[in-house]
Amino acid sequence: MSETDVQPERISGVVGDRIAGAVLLVLAVAAWSYSFNFTAGFMQPVGPGVFPRLVCVPLGVISLYLILRPGFNQRWPHRAALIRQGCALALLTSYGAFLEPWGFLPASLVTVILLIRLFGARWKPALVCGAVLTVGLYGLFEFALGMPLPNMPGLDW
Amino acid sequence: MDTLAFLAQGFAVAVEPQHLFLALVGCALGTLIGSLPGLGPVNGVALMIPLTFNFGLAPTAALILLVSIYYGCMYGGRISSILLNIPGDEPAMMTTLDGHPMARQGLGGKALGLSGVASFVGATVATIGLTLFAPLLVGVAIQFGPAEYFALFMLAFATIGGVTSGSLSKSFIAACLGLLLGTVGLDSVSSVPRYTFGWFEIYDGIDFIVALVGLFAISECLLFLEDTRHSDKPTLKLGSALPGMRSAWQCRSTITRSSFIGFIAGVLPGAGAALGSFLSYTLEKRWLGRHGKFGQGDPRGVAAPEAGNNAAAGGALIPMLSLGIPGSGTTAILLAMLLSMNITPGPLLFEDQPEMVWGLVAALFIGNVMLLLLNIPLVGLFARVLRAPGWFLMPMVVMVAFVGIYSLSNSAFDLYMMLAFGVLGYILRKLEIPTVPVVLGLLLGGQMEYNLRRAMSISSGDWDILWSSGISVGIYAFAATLIVAGLLFNWLVKQSR
Numbered sequence: 001m002s003e004t005d006v007q008p009e010r011i012s013g014v015v016g017d018r019i020a021g022a023v024l025l026v027l028a029v030a031a032w033s034y035s036f037n038f039t040a041g042f043m044q045p046v047g048p049g050v051f052p053r054l055v056c057v058p059l060g061v062i063s064l065y066l067i068l069r070p071g072f073n074q075r076w077p078h079r080a081a082l083i084r085q086g087c088a089l090a091l092l093t094s095y096g097a098f099l100e101p102w103g104f105l106p107a108s109l110v111t112v113i114l115l116i117r118l119f120g121a122r123w124k125p126a127l128v129c130g131a132v133l134t135v136g137l138y139g140l141f142e143f144a145l146g147m148p149l150p151n152m153p154g155l156d157w
Numbered sequence: 158m159d160t161l162a163f164l165a166q167g168f169a170v171a172v173e174p175q176h177l178f179l180a181l182v183g184c185a186l187g188t189l190i191g192s193l194p195g196l197g198p199v200n201g202v203a204l205m206i207p208l209t210f211n212f213g214l215a216p217t218a219a220l221i222l223l224v225s226i227y228y229g230c231m232y233g234g235r236i237s238s239i240l241l242n243i244p245g246d247e248p249a250m251m252t253t254l255d256g257h258p259m260a261r262q263g264l265g266g267k268a269l270g271l272s273g274v275a276s277f278v279g280a281t282v283a284t285i286g287l288t289l290f291a292p293l294l295v296g297v298a299i300q301f302g303p304a305e306y307f308a309l310f311m312l313a314f315a316t317i318g319g320v321t322s323g324s325l326s327k328s329f330i331a332a333c334l335g336l337l338l339g340t341v342g343l344d345s346v347s348s349v350p351r352y353t354f355g356w357f358e359i360y361d362g363i364d365f366i367v368a369l370v371g372l373f374a375i376s377e378c379l380l381f382l383e384d385t386r387h388s389d390k391p392t393l394k395l396g397s398a399l400p401g402m403r404s405a406w407q408c409r410s411t412i413t414r415s416s417f418i419g420f421i422a423g424v425l426p427g428a429g430a431a432l433g434s435f436l437s438y439t440l441e442k443r444w445l446g447r448h449g450k451f452g453q454g455d456p457r458g459v460a461a462p463e464a465g466n467n468a469a470a471g472g473a474l475i476p477m478l479s480l481g482i483p484g485s486g487t488t489a490i491l492l493a494m495l496l497s498m499n500i501t502p503g504p505l506l507f508e509d510q511p512e513m514v515w516g517l518v519a520a521l522f523i524g525n526v527m528l529l530l531l532n533i534p535l536v537g538l539f540a541r542v543l544r545a546p547g548w549f550l551m552p553m554v555v556m557v558a559f560v561g562i563y564s565l566s567n568s569a570f571d572l573y574m575m576l577a578f579g580v581l582g583y584i585l586r587k588l589e590i591p592t593v594p595v596v597l598g599l600l601l602g603g604q605m606e607y608n609l610r611r612a613m614s615i616s617s618g619d620w621d622i623l624w625s626s627g628i629s630v631g632i633y634a635f636a637a638t639l640i641v642a643g644l645l646f647n648w649l650v651k652q653s654r
Contacts, residue, residue: 020584020588024334027337031337034352045614045618048344049351051605051609055336055340056337059330062329062330062333063330066326066327073587073588073589074586081383088379088382089379095559099563099569112552115552116552121546121548129549133553133556134556137556149560149564
């Protein structure tokens with residue numbers, strides 16, 4: 001699905017798959033036991049907890065299999081990449097938080113410019129493209145599609 | 158001929174000026190999105206679903222627009238496979254084998270023209286097949302009760318390993334994870350909240366559009382952030398696309414064979430487009446291997462997988478439309494589109510809303526012709542999109558995803574949910590756990606559980622009802638056969654390497 005598929009940088013998944021298997025096994029057991037809290041209604045041969053339990057059984061069994069027989073993983077990111085990804089997630093999370101209080105235009109402008117910087121562009125193209133993208137999206141949604149986006153506080157039109 | 162009359166009606170719906178215009182817009186937009194390097198058809202369509210809702214179109218019009226985008230993306234995907242050696246999705250992988258060498262010899266235009274014609278023939282064969290066979294399958298499926306439907310869902314999940322090329326056990330894990338996520342929210346029968354932990358935002362369940370955009374588009378961006386120095390894109394001389402037409406005529410027998418092989422591969426549940434393009438390429442190579450230069454830019458090596466891939470994509474629509482069970486990753490996305498418009502595919506759809514089904518089929522025919530007309534002369538224009546730098550494309554994808562999702566519900570919660578699914582999708586992809594089965598589980602889980610519980614209330618709690626009818630036993634046997642065949646096929650491929 002991506003470029004990494006063309007030249008697969010595959011590594012042994014002994015660590016990654018075992019961690020994933022363990023997490024999923026815990027999830028399966030937890031979901032199984034939690035499902036007993038779903039009280040069955042009147043006149044229902046199969047209550048709300050049965051189907052989740054039915055799913056948890058194969059999930060748990062195959063997770064166990066994954067722990068015992070780990071497969072392959074893609075190469076995990078290096079530290080610089082992890083930092084970039086972390087910054088992008090932090091940026092987007094704060095975008096979600098600031099979108100409504102600040103309004104669409106200022107929040108998006110700041111986010112897009114910083115995002116383009118994170119993706120490796122210089123300041124000048126980042127500022128220009130960020131502004132174009134923000135205004136373009138605003139125009140598309142606010143005027144062409146008629147979908148109201150959050151306005152800047154005090155600037156209602 | 159009932160079918161023909163319905164189809165004529167469908168064409169009458171599809172050629173209304175507004176619908177034709179939407180089909181044109183959708184095809185062009187889809188080709189554009191599909192040709193974006195690294196984004197791929199599945200990610201592209203996933204991104205466009207929330208946007209399309211904002212147009213405020215009637216259901217049929219929206220359906221035509223989305224289907225055109227979907228078909229356009231499938232067409233556009235081959236552009237980056239051939240010119241950049243970057244397949245947008247798994248089925249396109251085989252096209253790179255001979256397509257990229259052709260492009261390096263300066264025959265990129267010819268390869269694109271040829272693959273355009275091959276895609277057109279493959280898709281048309283499949284659409285004709287869909288017209289002929291879907292009503293037959295509907296005739297059988299109309300007799301299905303809840304127990305048979307439950308068996309059908311079991312079949313869909315048992316054969317899911319064929320959809321993705323990765324490990325079988327990891328596909329099953331992904332499917333179980335999706336099914337479990339699908340149970341989150343208020344239970345539809347008893348209204349008991351399940352796994353909501355007091356969060357009112359998820360009482361309606363996890364919105365699969367939010368999950369879809371996160372799993373595909375956002376995770377793609379996180380993947381891109383690993384290495385931002387993607388800028389070294391060689392600009393290859395394109396050449397004219399017109400020689401591709403003549404080349405297609407020379408490859409006519411290859412295209413015909415591959416279209417039929419692809420179609421059959423597509424109809425089989427779980428096989429999907431990847432098998433279609435893989436089978437047609439390898440068979441063609443074995444058939445003509447001595448007379449051709451496969452792997453070094455043989456035109457037939459471009460024609461075979463493209464015809465097979467598009468025929469399979471069309472063939473996979475048969476189980477999806479008539480049974481409600483998608484056979485491939487991309488049809489899963491199409492199913493998500495339909496469900497998001499409150500259209501539940503299945504035999505009842507053919508009975509209750511024939512104008513919708515046949516309008517869709519007619520739209521497929523028209524979209525195909527439009528794509529051929531758009532692609533031969535304008536391929537140079539689309540190829541120019543490939544030069545757009547990643548630092549602009551990826552932030553644009555993120556922003557379109559954010560605004561699209563936000564406009565659906567106007568809640569920041571959905572944005573966080575989308576980010577969480579983006580991280581989940583990224584981790585799953587790193588673990589080589591496929592993400593398509595997660596979406597399938599999320600999509601089909603509700604229906605699967607509903608049918609199980611209906612069957613159980615008919616039998617008043619006797620589990621034997623699930624395997625008491627001949628049809629359901631047959632479906633389970635078919636599922637078992639396909640799993641064994643899949644394992645055998647994988648083993649054979651491993652041996653031949």
